[in-house]
Amino acid sequence: MADKDPVPFVEKINTRYLETLLGYNARRAALSIIGVFLERMAEYGLRPVDFSVMSLIGHNPGITSRQLCSALGLLAPNLVGMVNTLEKNGWIQRMPHPNDGRAMGLHLTDAGKVLMKEAEKTASQLEIDSTPKLSVEERKTLIGLLKKIYK
Amino acid sequence: MADKDPVPFVEKINTRYLETLLGYNARRAALSIIGVFLERMAEYGLRPVDFSVMSLIGHNPGITSRQLCSALGLLAPNLVGMVNTLEKNGWIQRMPHPNDGRAMGLHLTDAGKVLMKEAEKTASQLEIDSTPKLSVEERKTLIGLLKKIYK
DNA sequence: TATTGTTATACTCTATAACTATA
DNA sequence: TATAGTTATAGAGTATAACAATA
Numbered sequence: 001m002a003d004k005d006p007v008p009f010v011e012k013i014n015t016r017y018l019e020t021l022l023g024y025n026a027r028r029a030a031l032s033i034i035g036v037f038l039e040r041m042a043e044y045g046l047r048p049v050d051f052s053v054m055s056l057i058g059h060n061p062g063i064t065s066r067q068l069c070s071a072l073g074l075l076a077p078n079l080v081g082m083v084n085t086l087e088k089n090g091w092i093q094r095m096p097h098p099n100d101g102r103a104m105g106l107h108l109t110d111a112g113k114v115l116m117k118e119a120e121k122t123a124s125q126l127e128i129d130s131t132p133k134l135s136v137e138e139r140k141t142l143i144g145l146l147k148k149i150y151k
Numbered sequence: 152m153a154d155k156d157p158v159p160f161v162e163k164i165n166t167r168y169l170e171t172l173l174g175y176n177a178r179r180a181a182l183s184i185i186g187v188f189l190e191r192m193a194e195y196g197l198r199p200v201d202f203s204v205m206s207l208i209g210h211n212p213g214i215t216s217r218q219l220c221s222a223l224g225l226l227a228p229n230l231v232g233m234v235n236t237l238e239k240n241g242w243i244q245r246m247p248h249p250n251d252g253r254a255m256g257l258h259l260t261d262a263g264k265v266l267m268k269e270a271e272k273t274a275s276q277l278e279i280d281s282t283p284k285l286s287v288e289e290r291k292t293l294i295g296l297l298k299k300i301y302k
Numbered sequence: 303t304a305t306t307g308t309t310a311t312a313c314t315c316t317a318t319a320a321c322t323a324t325a
Numbered sequence: 326t327a328t329a330g331t332t333a334t335a336g337a338g339t340a341t342a343a344c345a346a347t348a
Contacts (some may be wrong), residue, residue, distance in 0.1 A: 007249045008256070009215075010213050010256075013222045015207070020275070020294070021275070022282060023185055023199070025301075026177055027185070029300040029301050030177035030178045031224065032300055033173060059165050060161045062160040062161050063161045071164045073179075077307090077310090077339095077341085080309085098159075101346080101348080102346065102347045102348070105159070124171070131300050141292065142293065142296040142297070143171070146173075146177055149184065150179040216330065217329055226316070227331080228316095228331075229317085252329095
């Protein structure tokens with residue numbers, strides 16, 4: 001009878017199988033970019049979700065909470081606190097919806113517009129800085145392929 | 152003096168700016184695939200993180216908790232409960248590390264190997280099913296570009 | 303009867319500090 | 326002195342149920 005195999009241990013971790021999975025790679029890439037986002041957007045006091053909400057309000061004056069939720073995959077109760085905070089910061093204001101007495105339309109204030117002009121510039125730049133190995137063409141290809149997945 | 156503009160409201164939400172951002176698209180795509188993952192992996196009782204941990208143990212017999220943390224971006228205290236659960240399920244076992252008395256090497260049990268053979272097959276298939284608009288070539292291109300971001 | 307916005311609350315995920323046993 | 330694993334705990338993110346006002 002041969003001796004039993006010695007107990008193995010790992011020197012270099014083999015991640016080859018996980019790296020064949022699109023979900024794994026997409027999540028790792030997203031976390032990598034979000035890490036840089038968190039650093040650079042701390043200056044503005046904006047988390048990724050705040051930035052998305054503010055940006056959508058800026059590009060869709062009068063958008064409702066309900067519409068924000070459906071566009072960003074948020075749940076209504078979780079949006080309430082965010083919108084309150086953005087309003088307290090003086091970045092957005094609520095106005096009665098012209099056609100629906102239940103709803104409130106959301107609008108950027110002048111301060112909010114100034115903030116988002118800078119924040120969007122920063123966001124677009126940090127994307128390039130956080131993916132230095134991608135060419136302009138590759139970045140374009142990548143975005144097109146990602147849209148094919150979720151749209 | 153002209154009248155003030157009427158209060159605007161939104162009919163179709165404009166998401167064009169956000170869609171120029173790689174981080175936004177990567178996150179949306181990842182969430183889309185993870186949604187299908189959650190459905191199909193519920194059968195095995197595996198969340199994405201459990202699957203990743205089990206898969207790495209399977210492909211790296213004797214891997215330590217510390218190594219799992221660094222490979223998957225987890226924090227050590229948050230891994231303890233997961234590993235305990237996997238052990239209670241009879242899918243993994245801890246064995247003393249041959250070279251380091253502080254560490255425990257993690258190994259799949261026979262039951263864990265059977266489970267992961269099926270689970271990895273399911274994972275690879277659901278990736279294809281959840282991205283029906285991507286060709287084989289596009290999926291390959293996409294994974295290559297995503298790796299360029301985080302590796 | 304259905305929907306918008308809201309409150310309260312629970313659950314999960316992630317993060318920090320501190321301890322023990324060993325290197 | 327540093328590291329692997331662990332415990333306890335705090336904070337952030339995500340989820341469901343229920344209610345008032347309006348459609």
